[in-house]
Amino acid sequence: MKKYPNDLIQMKGVKPISVLTAYTCPVARGIEEACVPVILVGDTVGMVEMGFESTREVTIEHMEYHIGAVRRGAKNTHVIGDLPYQTDKDPETALNNAKRLISAGADSIKLEGAKIDVIAHLVANKISVVGHTGLLPQTAKNFKKVGNSDAEAKKILAESKAIQDAGAFMVVLEHIPYSLATSISQLLHIPTIGIGAGPGCDGQVLVINDALGLGDYWPPFSKQYAHISRDIIKVAKEFSKEVESMEFPNNIIQLSGACKS
Ligand code: KIV
Numbered sequence: 445m446k447k448y449p450n451d452l453i454q455m456k457g458v459k460p461i462s463v464l465t466a467y468t469c470p471v472a473r474g475i476e477e478a479c480v481p482v483i484l485v486g487d488t489v490g491m492v493e494m495g496f497e498s499t500r501e502v503t504i505e506h507m508e509y510h511i512g513a514v515r516r517g518a519k520n521t522h523v524i525g526d527l528p529y530q531t532d533k534d535p536e537t538a539l540n541n542a543k544r545l546i547s548a549g550a551d552s553i554k555l556e557g558a559k560i561d562v563i564a565h566l567v568a569n570k571i572s573v574v575g576h577t578g579l580l581p582q583t584a585k586n587f588k589k590v591g592n593s594d595a596e597a598k599k600i601l602a603e604s605k606a607i608q609d610a611g612a613f614m615v616v617l618e619h620i621p622y623s624l625a626t627s628i629s630q631l632l633h634i635p636t637i638g639i640g641a642g643p644g645c646d647g648q649v650l651v652i653n654d655a656l657g658l659g660d661y662w663p664p665f666s667k668q669y670a671h672i673s674r675d676i677i678k679v680a681k682e683f684s685k686e687v688e689s690m691e692f693p694n695n696i697i698q699l700s701g702a703c704k705s
């Protein structure tokens with residue numbers, strides 16, 4: 445059954461919340477089949493699927509395309525859509541763009557930073573909002589951990605609180621010291637979802653490509669549960685060898701029930 449913001453808030457302190465990103469229909473279908481409660485269609489799509497150097501190249505049209513694909517694959521899972529760079533630059537722009545992502549299939553939207561007036565405006569217009577603080581890839585100069593100094597840590601803590609008070613129902617904490625993430629999680633009544641923020645968060649998110657081992661780089665705080673990049677090379681080599689030796693298509697084997705368990 446699909447989880448709504450209130451269901452996710454109620455999971456805080458009861459059950460850790462798992463979140464995976466997805467960008468395509470078959471991957472979303474698999475995540476829903478596995479009963480993961482939340483899918484994030486992140487603007488990481490720009491880096492891990494589109495080959496851009498940063499998430500700043502991602503447009504609202506890209507996000508609509510991927511959110512639509514994910515929704516068609518996972519009809520009963522809570523889907524969060526990321527507002528890409530600059531599409532949330534002021535409250536009215538953010539509302540128009542958030543409405544586009546909701547129309548494309550998102551249940552809620554996520555935006556980076558303590559843009560309090562933007563969050564409040566979206567919430568006032570019945571858009572469910574997920575906040576995001578700590579490392580902010582859309583504006584960061586590099587991907588190093590943030591919040592190491594006392595001053596920085598205080599700022600991130602205050603921002604998390606302000607994001608909650610503006611009406612967000614959940615907040616992503618990215619790449620901050622574990623102790624800071626724990627303090628924030630204890631302070632807030634909404635769930636915190638960590639990425640590179642340690643075990644003190646109310647949930648964890650991984651970029652699906654990192655979890656699948658699909659790509660040529662993954663951050664040190666991610667875990668590879670498979671190594672799909674290797675499988676792609678293996679499949680491509682085997683196929684081309686069989687075409688050249690004229691074994692394929694004489695040796696077709698079909699997997700049965702490949703998708704449904
Ligand atoms: O775009 C994304 O995938 C994200 C996660 C890293 C939280 O924002």
Ligand code: NA
Nearest residue numbers: 486487488526
């Ligand atoms: Na993002």
